[in-house]
Amino acid sequence: xxxxxxxxxxxxYLPERVVSNEELSTWVDTSDEWIxxxxxxxxxxxAGEGELTSDLAIxxxxxALDMAGLEGEDIDLIVVATTTPxxxxxxxxxxxxxxxxxxxxAAFDVQAVCAGFVYALAxxxxxxxxxxxxxxxxxxxxxxxxLLDWEDRSTCVLFGDGAGAVLLRSTDGGTGNGWGVxxxxxxxxxxxxxxxxxxxxxxxxRTVGHVRMNGKEVFRHAVSKLSSxxxxxxxxxxxxAADVDWLIPHQANRRIIDAMAxxxxxxxEKVVVSIERHANTSAASVPLALDEAVRDGxxxxxxxxxxxxxxxxxxxxxxxxxxxVPALSDRAGxxxxxxxxxxxx
Numbered sequence: 001x002x003x004x005x006x007x008x009x010x011x012x013y014l015p016e017r018v019v020s021n022e023e024l025s026t027w028v029d030t031s032d033e034w035i036x037x038x039x040x041x042x043x044x045x046x047a048g049e050g051e052l053t054s055d056l057a058i059x060x061x062x063x064a065l066d067m068a069g070l071e072g073e074d075i076d077l078i079v080v081a082t083t084t085p086x087x088x089x090x091x092x093x094x095x096x097x098x099x100x101x102x103x104x105x106a107a108f109d110v111q112a113v114c115a116g117f118v119y120a121l122a123x124x125x126x127x128x129x130x131x132x133x134x135x136x137x138x139x140x141x142x143x144x145x146x147l148l149d150w151e152d153r154s155t156c157v158l159f160g161d162g163a164g165a166v167l168l169r170s171t172d173g174g175t176g177n178g179w180g181v182x183x184x185x186x187x188x189x190x191x192x193x194x195x196x197x198x199x200x201x202x203x204x205x206r207t208v209g210h211v212r213m214n215g216k217e218v219f220r221h222a223v224s225k226l227s228s229x230x231x232x233x234x235x236x237x238x239x240x241a242a243d244v245d246w247l248i249p250h251q252a253n254r255r256i257i258d259a260m261a262x263x264x265x266x267x268x269e270k271v272v273v274s275i276e277r278h279a280n281t282s283a284a285s286v287p288l289a290l291d292e293a294v295r296d297g298x299x300x301x302x303x304x305x306x307x308x309x310x311x312x313x314x315x316x317x318x319x320x321x322x323x324x325v326p327a328l329s330d331r332a333g334x335x336x337x338x339x340x341x342x343x344x345x
Contacts, residue, residue: 005128005136006180007321009167011064012291013056014045014278021157030153040254044160044279047143052086054095056163057141060287061096064137064165072097075167076105077133079124081116081140081283084147085109088202096139105133112188113196114250114311116140116283117164121307121319122184128170136168140283147198149210158252159211160279164287179322183236185229186317192221196312222256222310227263229318230308237320239304241265246299250309251275251285260308272298282311299323 020043021032035041047056057080065071078100080093093107112119117140124136141163148156171180195217200209226249234240241264249257251274261271274289281288286307293299301324310316 003129003131004171004177004180005125005168006171006325007166007323008169008325009064009068009070010165010287010291010294011060011062011067012162012164012288013059013063014162014288015047015051015056017046017048018043019046024157027150028153028156030157035157039158040257040275041157041279042276045162046145047161051143053082053084053141053143053163054086054092054099056143056161056284057082057092057096057139057165058099060141060163060165060291061100061137061139063291064167065100068167070135070167072100072102073104075100075102075135075137077124077127077136078102078105078107079110079120079136079138080108081110081112081120081138082142083111083113083116083198083282084143092141093139096137102137112283112311112313112315114252114280114282114285115309115313115315115317116311117286118184118307118309118317118319119186119315120283121166121181122186122317124168125181125184128168131170134170137165138168138287139163139165140285140287142282142284144280144282147208147211152210154215155211155213158280160281162278162281162284162288164284164289164291166287166290179324179326182320182322183233184317184319185232185236186315187225187229188313188315190313192217192314193312195221196314219253219256221314222252223259225314225316226256226260226308226310226318229316230260230264230306233306233318233320239320243304244270244306245303246270246272246293246305248272248286248290248293248305248307250311251278251289252280252310285309294323301325
């Protein structure tokens with residue numbers, strides 16, 4: 001019987017400091033109107049002095065554990081997606097492991113920039129399906145503000161800091177059939193590396209550089225590649241766009257989000273959008289948006305979620321997830337099944 005990874009809980013954390021477009025316009029030559037029209041962003045959260053990526057990740061993880069009623073000792077796999085680790089090594093995931101007391105398995109980082117969470121989800125899902133772990137903590141966490149050139153208005157207005165987490169629990173099938181992570185689909189194309197990158201790192205310079213981006217090219221590739229991987233994920237599961245309850249996209253740019261929703265013919269009320277308040281938090285953006293929608297009651301057990309993201313590399317991917325924990329029915333998606341699901345919180 002095929003193992004599945006149930007997505008049983010979510011968590012998130014945002015730094016306390018909020019920077020509005022108006023405040024940002026006092027630092028760099030820009031305006032609230034200019035930022036809103038081009039991105040949909042109105043504010044972003046920035047990590048405080050001394051606040052590390054691991055700090056954000058740990059707080060998001062604890063919120064997810066609280067939702068699930070689990071302890072750190074229940075976790076046997078931690079995968080952290082981040083472009084902004086605390087140190088060159090060891091992995092930021094090991095700091096999360098220590099803080100949570102989760103010493104029953106492995107902890108490591110995954111780096112795929114804005115697509116990082118989807119990559120980390122795929123890695124953890126495959127560990128659980130292979131029987132190498134039972135309960136996985138998957139985190140996207142970034143202090144992306146530390147990579148920004150605050151004199152470059154084409155990039156510094158786009159990003160923020162934050163963390164989001166999900167808990168996966170393996171099941172041997174049975175009542176879990178049709179639930180959990182249905183499939184993940186990953187792609188990359190190193191030929192497009194130069195349209196979005198950071199000009200620095202341990203192998204090339206003594207210091208980390210800044211984000212460099214060709215915005216028009218990134219937009220063009222995002223629309224085409226995300227459209228393709230969305231079709232791939234739906235086709236792999238014999239589903240149509242109309243079957244999706246929620247599109248939870250990477251929060252990079254409101255125009256890209258709208259383009260994906262329009263292509264899928266999804267109404268606005270089926271798309272989770274948090275970019276106006278969070279900005280682009282890179283690997284954290286998808287789990288941040290997901291946790292917000294779970295906690296405000298939009299996403300419920302039994303809902304079919306389509307997650308998608310693209311980032312530097314280029315790297316992109318998508319995942320289909322039937323969220324929550326089934327009860328005694330495997331009739332996923334039916335009204336009866338929705339009524340019988342066990343509560344998440």
